[in-house]
Amino acid sequence: MARKSRRELAQLDGTTELPLTVREVALAAGVSPITVSRALHRPSLVSAATREHVLAVVKELGYVPNLLAGSLASSKSRLVAILLPTIANSIYATVVQAIMDRLTEAGYQALIGPTGYSPEKEEELLEAILGRRPDGIVLTGTLHTPASRARLAALNIPVVEAWDLSAEALDMQVGFSHEQVGVALAEHFVARGYRRFGVISVDDPRAMRRNLALQARLVALGIPELPMEVLPLPATWEVGRIGLARLLERPEPPELVLCSSDTLALGVVAEASSRGLRIPAQLAVVGFGDTTNGRFATPALSTVSVNADAMGQRVAQALLDRLAGEQTAVSLDTGFALIERQSS
């Protein structure tokens, strides 16, 4: 007697309810399996009558196609991997949210991998995720291990590096120059008459690029001193409070504090508030990120707006365009805007 298939074995078991397959749906609908498949995924290839009938049966039976099998057969997974430092940071979360919204709309799903700002962890996650054969990959930043770069180069699937621009794109890049942010901040606020700057930052590679560019530019503009508090991740509101406390302990307290994120800036405002410091009269505060699309800046706060939402949409679009077979630009500068507080 023939060996029993696993499905048959499971049936005998009785307790376990097995998911339906195309075959069973086809049987119920009186068509072949492929017709069911087509009715679901390529409706134009099926006559209206059969299509409707098949779809009715599908609905009635509650059939959910097995995408693992489908992906295997078609070598299209409709899966996009997104690797980012952490989701628990609004600046990244906003971009991911935008990417996912756009992808979901287009019928893709997102596999998220949190790298914790570490290229090694990124490499590890990449290995694990590539096994799912994603149709596209989104990475954060331009810093990747040689192994990661090699893998991706050999792979021939669309890759977007978000958040940053560099000379050596893996494939596509969507972001802006963090150096330019630093330079712009320096020039703008020096022109406004500020001389005593202070920085409160977490130890994120991109934030540090901004900080160093700022510092260099300030030196060039005749301001040699830049007190900088670099605190460990994660970037919470608390970091801003501590940072300000430390800056104020220094001999020359700053007139202007530049923060590596809006979250930190809010902490600074809270701390300043509990110390009775008026903002911006006694202390100007500048954030970074502006995930609320221009609504972050207020009479009390300035910020650098990176329009995370737009960046996310463009990342998704770049991927989708490429998946649709279009040629797409290698590098897309989404820019940033310095949104200044109203004068008080």
Add this chain to the structure above:
Amino acid sequence: MARKSRRELAQLDGTTELPLTVREVALAAGVSPITVSRALHRPSLVSAATREHVLAVVKELGYVPNLLAGSLASSKSRLVAILLPTIANSIYATVVQAIMDRLTEAGYQALIGPTGYSPEKEEELLEAILGRRPDGIVLTGTLHTPASRARLAALNIPVVEAWDLSAEALDMQVGFSHEQVGVALAEHFVARGYRRFGVISVDDPRAMRRNLALQARLVALGIPELPMEVLPLPATWEVGRIGLARLLERPEPPELVLCSSDTLALGVVAEASSRGLRIPAQLAVVGFGDTTNGRFATPALSTVSVNADAMGQRVAQALLDRLAGEQTAVSLDTGFALIERQSS
């Protein structure tokens, strides 16, 4: 002549580099495919010598096993679906981050689906995601469409409802009672002597449950009036600012403002600061969430801490335990804590 397989066709094409398969690795290593598979996934079944040799070949060739095929064959996807309102809200993001960290550690990957607080959208996403045959599912809250409930009931895979507790668990629940939060807030602050309360909230179902419980309890305690500003999502810092502005326009400005999230509370602080209001002397502010693990409350702010990190870990653990075949508790109350500001 025999019809060509798709793989053969792709080879002819020339341009496309196909991913390696077990077969090719086996060939290179001089063993059978199944030995390669075992060396990778069940090393104890292979002799040390062959194992090392095979793994060396795998590494050298850069072989990445196709998990789509593996999952199909083994009916284990090592995928967990997480459906949540939005990732762009630190309170949810923190929980997801914790869940993912724990899952990644255990070799699982997370499929994220943003439902935008809508049960209908949740249902839709569920349908789409079930096709990937996830080994487990995490839902947010206890409000699901009948169709979703039916699907999940028929499915026989572990489900965790996070963030809330209810009488009708789908499977497992990990969360706390939002009604209790409202009651606790009312009792605590009335006992502290506050009489003029105000609420600033977004229109999130769980937040509204807290608000209504608060209101009911206040009425019972002899405080009939509760000015409440319910603003549309998303819960940004800006919402807090606007909310406070509106509350202050009312005839009797509050002494105490309860916010539906810490983000809103920060907005309130910023707005109060720019109006010269001292916190908490002139205005007490209470947040909700405390994603920074007890570091959110400060001299200026109180908050309700839900320990999102712990909740996430428990959600993941409940899932992993069940996947490991253990019986697990149906309902786990992770509680909350009211962290009050220092007296000023």
Add this chain to the structure above:
DNA sequence: CTGTTAGCGCATTCAA
């Protein structure tokens, strides 16, 4: 427009 055939790449089952 519909059906038949033949895999996709892997892991389970059984046999050696």
Add this chain to the structure above:
DNA sequence: TTGAATGCGCTAACAG
């Protein structure tokens, strides 16, 4: 400890 056979559920290719 290793291997051969088989099928997981679906869709691409081809034929009618």
